[in-house]
Amino acid sequence: MARVVVNVMPKAEILDPQGQAVQRALGRIGVDGVADVRQGKRFELEVDDSVTDADVERMAEILLANTVIEDYVIVREEAK
Amino acid sequence: MARVVVNVMPKAEILDPQGQAVQRALGRIGVDGVADVRQGKRFELEVDDSVTDADVERMAEILLANTVIEDYVIVREEAK
Numbered sequence: 001m002a003r004v005v006v007n008v009m010p011k012a013e014i015l016d017p018q019g020q021a022v023q024r025a026l027g028r029i030g031v032d033g034v035a036d037v038r039q040g041k042r043f044e045l046e047v048d049d050s051v052t053d054a055d056v057e058r059m060a061e062i063l064l065a066n067t068v069i070e071d072y073v074i075v076r077e078e079a080k
Numbered sequence: 081m082a083r084v085v086v087n088v089m090p091k092a093e094i095l096d097p098q099g100q101a102v103q104r105a106l107g108r109i110g111v112d113g114v115a116d117v118r119q120g121k122r123f124e125l126e127v128d129d130s131v132t133d134a135d136v137e138r139m140a141e142i143l144l145a146n147t148v149i150e151d152y153v154i155v156r157e158e159a160k
Contacts, residue, residue, distance in 0.1 A: 007122050008122075008131050009122065022123070022143055022144065025121060026118065026139065026143070027087070029101055029139070029142050029143065029156065031131065031135050031138065032130065032131075033127055033128040033129075033131040033135075034125055034126070034131060035081060035126040036124075036126040037123060037124070037125050038124045039122070039123050040121070040122045040124070041119060041120070041121065041122060042087050042089065042121060042122040043099075043117060043118070043119050043120075044089065044118045044120070045114055046117075047114050047115065048113040048115065050112065050113040051111065051113040055111050055113075055150060059106065059109070059114075060152070062109050063102055063109065064102065066152070
C-alpha cells in the first residue's frame, strides 16, 4: 500500500472567503505578521499498487477538485 | 516572507463521512484499489519573520483545528 496526498486549493485569482475569515480572526488572538491565509482541502488516499498516477489524476479531476475554481497537486508518499 | 502550511485531518478514530462518500464515488468512475480516503483541511499562510512557531501553534489550536476531533501538522516552507 502507498499513501497518495491530493492537495486542492482555490486558484490564486479566486476570492477565498474562508481564508479571509481566518485572517480577520487572527487579530482577535493577537497574532500579527500574517499577510495571507488560504484554505483548501487535503485528501489522504491509501492505495494499492494497481492504482496508477493516471487513476489519481482522474479522481482529482472528477471527484476531488472543481477544476474551474481550484488547482490540485498530487504527492505520492512512501509505500508501506 | 515564508509560507507555513497547516494540515488538519480528522483523528484516526473519528468517523470521516466525507472521506467515505468519496470512496463510494470511486466505484462509479471505475477506480479500484483505494483502501481508504480521508478528507481534511489545508491552510497556506504567508507570514513575515515576526511570526514564530509558537504563534502558528496557537493559531492552529485556537482557529484552524478542532483539537477534540482533529490533529494538525505544521510545515514551514522556504522563505521567499
